[in-house]
Amino acid sequence: MTLPIWKSEWIVARRRKRLLVLNVVIPLTLVAPIAFSAAPSAHAAAVFTVLFVLFGTFGSSIPLIRDGESGLLARYALAGAHPGGLILQRVLASAALDILELTPSIALIVVARGASPAQVAMLLLTFGAALLTANLLGAWAAAVARSVAEGALFSVVSALLLLHIGGTFRSPTPGTWGAAAEGWVPFHPLHDALLAATGGPSTIGPASELLLPGLMLLGGLLVTGGLGRYFTVHSRA
Amino acid sequence: MFQARDLGYTYPSGRVGVQGVSLKAGAGERVVAMGPNGSGKSTLLRLVSTALPSRPGTLVLFGERQVSRETRRRLGVVQDEPVHVDALTGMENAGLFGELYGLSPKRASASLIGLFVAFGLEQVRDVPVAEYSYGMKRKLLLVEALAHEPELLVLDEPALALDPPSQAVLLGILEERSRAGACTLVATNEPALAQRLATRVVFLSEGELVAQGTTAELLENLHGTTRIEIRFTGETPDEVKLDGVAVTLLPDRIVAESRSGVEVLPRLTEAVLGAGSQITRVEVCEPDLADVFTQITGLDMRGDKEGRAEE
Numbered sequence: 001m002t003l004p005i006w007k008s009e010w011i012v013a014r015r016r017k018r019l020l021v022l023n024v025v026i027p028l029t030l031v032a033p034i035a036f037s038a039a040p041s042a043h044a045a046a047v048f049t050v051l052f053v054l055f056g057t058f059g060s061s062i063p064l065i066r067d068g069e070s071g072l073l074a075r076y077a078l079a080g081a082h083p084g085g086l087i088l089q090r091v092l093a094s095a096a097l098d099i100l101e102l103t104p105s106i107a108l109i110v111v112a113r114g115a116s117p118a119q120v121a122m123l124l125l126t127f128g129a130a131l132l133t134a135n136l137l138g139a140w141a142a143a144v145a146r147s148v149a150e151g152a153l154f155s156v157v158s159a160l161l162l163l164h165i166g167g168t169f170r171s172p173t174p175g176t177w178g179a180a181a182e183g184w185v186p187f188h189p190l191h192d193a194l195l196a197a198t199g200g201p202s203t204i205g206p207a208s209e210l211l212l213p214g215l216m217l218l219g220g221l222l223v224t225g226g227l228g229r230y231f232t233v234h235s236r237a
Numbered sequence: 238m239f240q241a242r243d244l245g246y247t248y249p250s251g252r253v254g255v256q257g258v259s260l261k262a263g264a265g266e267r268v269v270a271m272g273p274n275g276s277g278k279s280t281l282l283r284l285v286s287t288a289l290p291s292r293p294g295t296l297v298l299f300g301e302r303q304v305s306r307e308t309r310r311r312l313g314v315v316q317d318e319p320v321h322v323d324a325l326t327g328m329e330n331a332g333l334f335g336e337l338y339g340l341s342p343k344r345a346s347a348s349l350i351g352l353f354v355a356f357g358l359e360q361v362r363d364v365p366v367a368e369y370s371y372g373m374k375r376k377l378l379l380v381e382a383l384a385h386e387p388e389l390l391v392l393d394e395p396a397l398a399l400d401p402p403s404q405a406v407l408l409g410i411l412e413e414r415s416r417a418g419a420c421t422l423v424a425t426n427e428p429a430l431a432q433r434l435a436t437r438v439v440f441l442s443e444g445e446l447v448a449q450g451t452t453a454e455l456l457e458n459l460h461g462t463t464r465i466e467i468r469f470t471g472e473t474p475d476e477v478k479l480d481g482v483a484v485t486l487l488p489d490r491i492v493a494e495s496r497s498g499v500e501v502l503p504r505l506t507e508a509v510l511g512a513g514s515q516i517t518r519v520e521v522c523e524p525d526l527a528d529v530f531t532q533i534t535g536l537d538m539r540g541d542k543e544g545r546a547e548e
Contacts, residue, residue, distance in 0.1 A: 004336040012324040015365070071320045078288055079337035080310035 005076065005086055009093035023059075023101040027051060031105040035112035041200030048109065048198075049168050049191040050160075052102060052127070056134025057141065057155040060094045064142035065151040084228030087139055091224065095135040099128055115197035123193040126210075129217055130190035134159065136220045143227075163187055186213040186220075238262055238389050238420035244284050244294035254280030255444045258294075262437070264388075267411065267421040269431040271526060272441035273538050278424035279317055279393050281441065285422055286314045286391040299388070310339050313387030315395055319374035323367035327358060330366055331381050338385040345384060352380040355406050372398040379407060383414075390414065390421040396430050408433055426538050428525035438526060442534045452526065459532055461524030462494040467505055471514030479504060498523070 013020060030051055034044050064087075067073050077083050106127055110120050138155055145151035163169065165178070166185030173179065182188050189210055196202035240261040246254040255277040262268045270278045283289040284296060287304045298308050321330045328349065335345030353359045356376040366374065375398045382390065390411070396404045411421055411434060425431055431438055432452050439449040448455070462483075468490040477484045482501050483494040491509065495501045499521055509516055527538045 002336055002342075004333050008322060008325060008329070008333050011329065012322060015324050071316070071318060072322065074288060075316070075320050075334075076337060078286060078309055078312070078314055079334050080306045080339060081337045082306060 003089055005081065005089035006093045009090065009097070013093075013097050020101070023055075023097075024104055027055060027102055027105045028108060031108055032112075035109045035198075041113075041195055041198040044113075044198045045191055045194035045200060046168050048105075048194050049130075049187060050163060052105075052190065053130060053134045053159050053163060053187055054156065055102060056095065056098050056131045057138040057159045058152065059098050060091060060135040060138025061142040061145070061151045061155045062138075062148055063094070064090060064139055065145055065148050068142065069147075082228065084225035087228045088221065088225050091132070091135045091139050094138075095128075095132040098131045098135065102127070102131070109194070109197060113198045119193065119197045122189075123197050126189040126193040129213065130187050133186040133213075133217050133220065136217075136224055137162065139224060163191075166191060183209065184212050184216055186217045189213055238264060238266075238299065239285055239422075240297040241285065241291075242295045242297075244281065244291045244296065246280055246284055246289055246292060253444045254289075255284065255441070258441075258444075258446045260439060260446065260449075262420050262422065264418040264420055265415050265436075267415050267423065267434055267436045269435035269438050270422065270424045270441055271426055271428075271431055271438055271530060271538065273426060273536060275443075276441040277444040278426075278441055280444070282391050282393050282422060282424050283316075286312055286316075288314070288316070310385070311388045313382035313385065313390045313392075315378045315382045315390075315392040317393045319371070319378050321366045321374065321377065324365055326363045326365055327369065327373075327377050327380075328353070328362040330377060331384060334381040335384050338387075340385050348384045348386070349380065352383055355410070356380060356403050357400075372400065372403075375399060376403060383410060386414070386419075388419055390419060390423075392421065393424045395423060396425065396427065404430075426527075428527045428538075431526050440530050440533060442530075442536060448529075448533050455526060455529045456524065459524050459529045461528045461532070462496050463498045463524065464520075464522040465493045465495060465499065465502060465505060466518075466520040466522075467491050467493075467509055467516060468518040468520075469509050469514040469516050472512045473514070474508045474512040477505065477508045 031048065034047055064073070073086070076086050106123065109115070110123070115123065137158055141154035141158055142151050145154050162185055165181050166188035167182040168187065168191045192202055242259050244258040244260075245256040248254055258277070258281060260268070260281075270281055272278050280289070284291050287296075287298070287309060295302060298304070299311060301308060322333065325333065331349045331353075332342065332345055335349060336342070340348070350359075353362045356379065358373060358376055358380065361369065361373060366377065369377065379392075379395060382392070395407060399407065415421060415436075421434075423431075423434060435452055437449060438452055438455055440447050470489070473486050473488055474491070477486065477491065477493075479493070479501050481496045484505075485492045491505065493501060493505055502519070502521070506516060506519070530536070530538045
């Protein structure tokens, strides 16, 4: 199986070296002062989670909108690319690039806060899943947006809403619908892992609690693959 | 290859792209759609290339109504705008589209190298497309559309921005593909290109198909005149009288509108030379498909305004 879109995304990323460097350096400059400060873990984890999630949603939505507007996505589809496969290749490549670009920031947090190996393992797992989710969310924002500005707005609003539901900004009272919904949001495990890695308490218990957000992520991938043609048709028509 | 029945499309703004267009073409045919800007040529090509859904109407491609990935891979499409991945080189772009069309990298490479050479792009094939000129990007579109040897070529203004050698190459390739059985649908408002290329011409005006036929058939029904202009230095002839020819005498040239073609040219030149003048330039403008269009619609194909037939 060839993955021409995936391959081309990596070639383009390698060629845009300046952007690559900026995407590594800017998160580091935002993460470093907080990671090395005495900021409470609840605050630090919330800031890091928001930063990583928005990095993922924007990184996916803006290029997709731009390529939709230029007619490139429609050209891919006209050349016989499966629309769902095309969007998934873009999302997976974008998420993989985000993971690479943000790994130095994660490493900095781990070093600065002295996270344990178990915490690091959980952090890496949830970090990858959250970035994939964020990129999917960006693709969905791009699908309904009719301009880059709309895409940015939809990305921010949807990401912040999900972060809120996922418990990033508050602790829901046990037994409420908020507490139940929290467990379904794929950003919740990342927030929890960051909370633990920065010296705070972890609310995630057994690994089985990763099942719900994992299922949500899988469902998101399947829906995106199935509805791909709605992502490739933009206002140029 | 394709059969369109009552094709229609209205844009979200309410502007009618095309309506009630029925058209079919088989293997080896080269159909050229002509008309002024906004006449529906590009919309028709977008419908046939499946870029737009026909509402209403039906389109049958290769005997099938359902558009599938496999159907699209049998098409070679050049749209009006040259869209590429600008950070990739010309060869990388062409390879990417080759793969999407289902070509193996080995077969794509062999086919692409030949086309890059043919269109004069071999020197820039490893240069990012961001650095290409508009004409180069148009050529690259053609390379990408032709590489997988599609059965149906749908080309919107394929000669736009091409230099004359590349236009000749394009015409040669299209004729060769046609002999091999490929069907071609081209949109243009260039009469010379249409006359050279078309096995059938269809005229579109305000979204509707207003006439079609071979170039010879369409020109045969044209009651046009050949315009002959002879420029000279020296004395203007006193009088030039020829049957069926309207002659206008001006200080530096004579202009003749002839219903019998260029037959009158020797007598016109004799008249100028007889007056002791020296001929500096002779221009002959034969009636072409643009004149046929004007005769049928009253519109000027090149300017979408009232044409000579109305004057």
